[in-house]
Amino acid sequence: MTAAGRGTELAIETRGLSKRFGHQLAVDGVNLSVPSGSVFGFLGPNGSGKTTTIRMLLGLAGATEGSVSVLGLEMPDRFHEVLPRVGALVEGPAFYPFLSGAANLRRLDAADPYAATSTRRARVEAALERVGLSHAAGKKVRAYSLGMKQRLGIANALLSPRELLVLDEPTNGLDPQGTREVRSLVRSLAADGATVFVSSHLLAEVEQICTHAAVMSAGRLVAQGTLPELRDAGKARIRLVTPDAGLAEGVFARLGMTPVGGRSNGALVYSASVGEAGVPAGTAARAAPGGHADGAAPPDGAEPAGGDVVPEAVVAALVAAGVRVRGFAVEQGSLEDRFVALTGEGFDIAQ
Amino acid sequence: MPSREVPDREVPNRALPIREVAGTDGAADVGTAEPPSDRSSSGWPLLASELAVLFRRRRTWAMMLALAAVPVLMAIAVRASSAVPPGRGPAFLDRITQNGLFVGVTAMLVCVPLFLPLTVGVVAGDTIAGEAGLGTLRYLLVAPAGRVRLLLVKYAGAAGFCIVAPLVVALAGAGIGAALFPVGPVTLLSGDVITPEEAVVRLVLVAAYLTVSLLGLSAVGLFLSTLTDVPVGAMAATIVISVVSQVLGELPQLEWLHPWLFSHYWFGFADLLRQPIAWDAFGDNALLQAGYIAVFGALAYGRFVTKDILS
Numbered sequence: 001m002t003a004a005g006r007g008t009e010l011a012i013e014t015r016g017l018s019k020r021f022g023h024q025l026a027v028d029g030v031n032l033s034v035p036s037g038s039v040f041g042f043l044g045p046n047g048s049g050k051t052t053t054i055r056m057l058l059g060l061a062g063a064t065e066g067s068v069s070v071l072g073l074e075m076p077d078r079f080h081e082v083l084p085r086v087g088a089l090v091e092g093p094a095f096y097p098f099l100s101g102a103a104n105l106r107r108l109d110a111a112d113p114y115a116a117t118s119t120r121r122a123r124v125e126a127a128l129e130r131v132g133l134s135h136a137a138g139k140k141v142r143a144y145s146l147g148m149k150q151r152l153g154i155a156n157a158l159l160s161p162r163e164l165l166v167l168d169e170p171t172n173g174l175d176p177q178g179t180r181e182v183r184s185l186v187r188s189l190a191a192d193g194a195t196v197f198v199s200s201h202l203l204a205e206v207e208q209i210c211t212h213a214a215v216m217s218a219g220r221l222v223a224q225g226t227l228p229e230l231r232d233a234g235k236a237r238i239r240l241v242t243p244d245a246g247l248a249e250g251v252f253a254r255l256g257m258t259p260v261g262g263r264s265n266g267a268l269v270y271s272a273s274v275g276e277a278g279v280p281a282g283t284a285a286r287a288a289p290g291g292h293a294d295g296a297a298p299p300d301g302a303e304p305a306g307g308d309v310v311p312e313a314v315v316a317a318l319v320a321a322g323v324r325v326r327g328f329a330v331e332q333g334s335l336e337d338r339f340v341a342l343t344g345e346g347f348d349i350a351q
Numbered sequence: 352m353p354s355r356e357v358p359d360r361e362v363p364n365r366a367l368p369i370r371e372v373a374g375t376d377g378a379a380d381v382g383t384a385e386p387p388s389d390r391s392s393s394g395w396p397l398l399a400s401e402l403a404v405l406f407r408r409r410r411t412w413a414m415m416l417a418l419a420a421v422p423v424l425m426a427i428a429v430r431a432s433s434a435v436p437p438g439r440g441p442a443f444l445d446r447i448t449q450n451g452l453f454v455g456v457t458a459m460l461v462c463v464p465l466f467l468p469l470t471v472g473v474v475a476g477d478t479i480a481g482e483a484g485l486g487t488l489r490y491l492l493v494a495p496a497g498r499v500r501l502l503l504v505k506y507a508g509a510a511g512f513c514i515v516a517p518l519v520v521a522l523a524g525a526g527i528g529a530a531l532f533p534v535g536p537v538t539l540l541s542g543d544v545i546t547p548e549e550a551v552v553r554l555v556l557v558a559a560y561l562t563v564s565l566l567g568l569s570a571v572g573l574f575l576s577t578l579t580d581v582p583v584g585a586m587a588a589t590i591v592i593s594v595v596s597q598v599l600g601e602l603p604q605l606e607w608l609h610p611w612l613f614s615h616y617w618f619g620f621a622d623l624l625r626q627p628i629a630w631d632a633f634g635d636n637a638l639l640q641a642g643y644i645a646v647f648g649a650l651a652y653g654r655f656v657t658k659d660i661l662s
Contacts, residue, residue, distance in 0.1 A: 032466075054657070055489075055660070055661070056491050058489075058492075059492070059493075059495075060489055060492060060493065060659070060660040060661075061659040061660065062657065062659060070384035079495050080497060081496060083493055083494070084495065086493070088490075088493045090489050090493065091486075091489075092492075094484060094485055094486025094487050095485070095487065096404065096487060097407060097485075098407075098409065099404065105398050106400070108487075108490050108491065108494055109494075110396040110399070110400035111397050111491045111495070111496035111501075112493035112494040112495065112501070113393070113394070113396075113397075113495075113496075113497070117396050132360050156490065209517060217523070
């Protein structure tokens with residue numbers, strides 16, 4: 001990768017990144033590409049190697065094999081140029097319990113040789129205000145709740161203007177209100193032009209804030225791309241409830257739609273490229289088998305000739321054919337479906 | 352919880368001082384591949400922060416109070432009892448009733464084998480392992496403190512404690528001695544007599560000697576601290592090593608080893624209480640401690656620079 005073109009610049013790039021602990025390969029040949037300016041969701045079950053990867057990105061742990069470049073510079077060799085431009089929350093917040101929140105931030109800011117001493121107090125106050133902790137600034141961290149510590153951890157990442165934010169499980173321990181605040185904070189950071197790299201196992205969270213995502217499973221990167229690509233957005237499904245199943249199937253066949261799992265609870269479920277759904281169909285980059293979430297590989301000849309099927313046209317065709325339509329729904333393929341397909345059912349989907 | 356304080360996506364809060372302070376818009380920073388080296392400062396702010404954290408800790412205060420308690424208890428005990436028979440108890444103890452300034456010297460002598468190494472072991476063993484135990488080590492390194500810089504600052508912090516701890520004993524001793532006993536001209540080991548003011552200078556010199564004595568142990572503690580994420584382990588190991596060194600120093604069978612033990616010159620400060628001052632022991636001690644700093648500093652560097660921070 002060359003850092004020449006700003007538009008194609010990658011904020012984070014890893015090539016064949018691996019980490020071995022004894023006999024265990026914690027991270028196995030990961031090629032991560034995080035575009036500049038994206039909000040990148042880093043997904044995976046617990047123990048899939050997310051945090052180990054993040055530690056290597058930040059130069060905390062050395063790679064067994066492969067290389068990392070962050071903001072166009074090799075890590076960890078050029079950490080002193082890279083890290084001042086990176087704000088990070090790694091594996092939960094950690095602070096000196098015997099110091100106040102503000103004193104903790106001043107301490108960590110003093111560790112950055114590029115942070116100006118003269119503006120330290122002002123920047124600490126601003127960061128505390130940004131995460132809503134101004135009222136607790138003078139309180140010892142020992143007395144903070146988990147959510148408050150989490151906010152303080154995010155404030156630490158925001159002490160200086162950053163080009164890249166690496167947030168490992170940023171909403172862990174936060175109440176719903178705090179989760180919302182973090183989401184809008186991430187959006188505002190992205191709106192200011194920063195790249196935000198968020199690791200999470202909360203799919204709903206990633207679906208709401210991310211533009212791109214990657215999925216880790218057992219140390220390997222099993223998928224990465226834009227969110228619509230990952231979601232298999234083109235594969236919308238139609239769920240029809242009707243007593244005239246035979247007739248309806250004929251209509252669907254004429255429209256070039258393929259059945260998904262046949263009948264379920266008296267409803268027909270069909271898959272098709274549905275128009276007006278707001279997202280173009282795309283192909284996700286797949287590094288592992290198990291690509292289709294719904295197993296709706298179209299049989300020969302059942303693919304629409306071209307273009308999308310508009311949902312209202314489907315209904316019109318059904319009614320014209322005399323099908324009694326009792327229920328009709330267009331369902332988007334969800335990230336969760338994709339996710340479970342990639343990482344297996346055992347995944348901890350704590351929504 | 353003040354959700355309103357978090358700016359919404361559509362209206363990024365441009366009024367936040369965080370960007371005014373930096374003087375740049377966040378967006379303007381994207382794509383600047385230039386290293387911010389022009390703004391780089393030295394390690395002084397971090398050292399100041401390290402010393403502030405160390406000396407504001409309740410644990411540090413507790414240890415210094417315990418050290419100060421040694422001369423106080425000693426002086427009160429001597430004052431309460433009628434007379435100390437000469438030749439019993441620590442050296443100089445019988446002189447205290449004649450001159451209060453001797454409390455300082457006697458207390459330092461008492462603290463050398465255990466109390467001072469104990470407190471220094473706690474501070475030096477805590478340097479890296481304490482940060483790892485709290486999890487703050489990863490944030491310091493991501494800040495980025497830089498591993499070498501952090502190691503140097505941590506050692507400097509421990510050395511700061513080595514300066515303060517003997518001084519606490521000396522000054523608390525001189526203070527309580529002056530309060531409970533008469534203060535007058537002091538007779539040195541060489542038989543010469545110096546004024547009380549000069550005697551205080553000698554007390555500070557002895558404290559400085561002990562500071563130098565403890566620097567080698569601090570380097571050992573720093574190295575042990577890079578080996579573990581459990582601060583108590585590193586502290587205990589450091590203290591055990593200081594005891595082992597002194598025990599080995601007592602064994603005549605290991606005569607050949609004695610000059611290499613970091614505790615070899617720990618009691619050699621008597622020469623500072625002569626007129627003129629004999630600096631030989633001070634110089635030998637400094638050289639020995641410098642050797643320990645070089646060896647264990649290099650070991651700590653070798654370990655810490657390549658260490659995976661997984662705490």
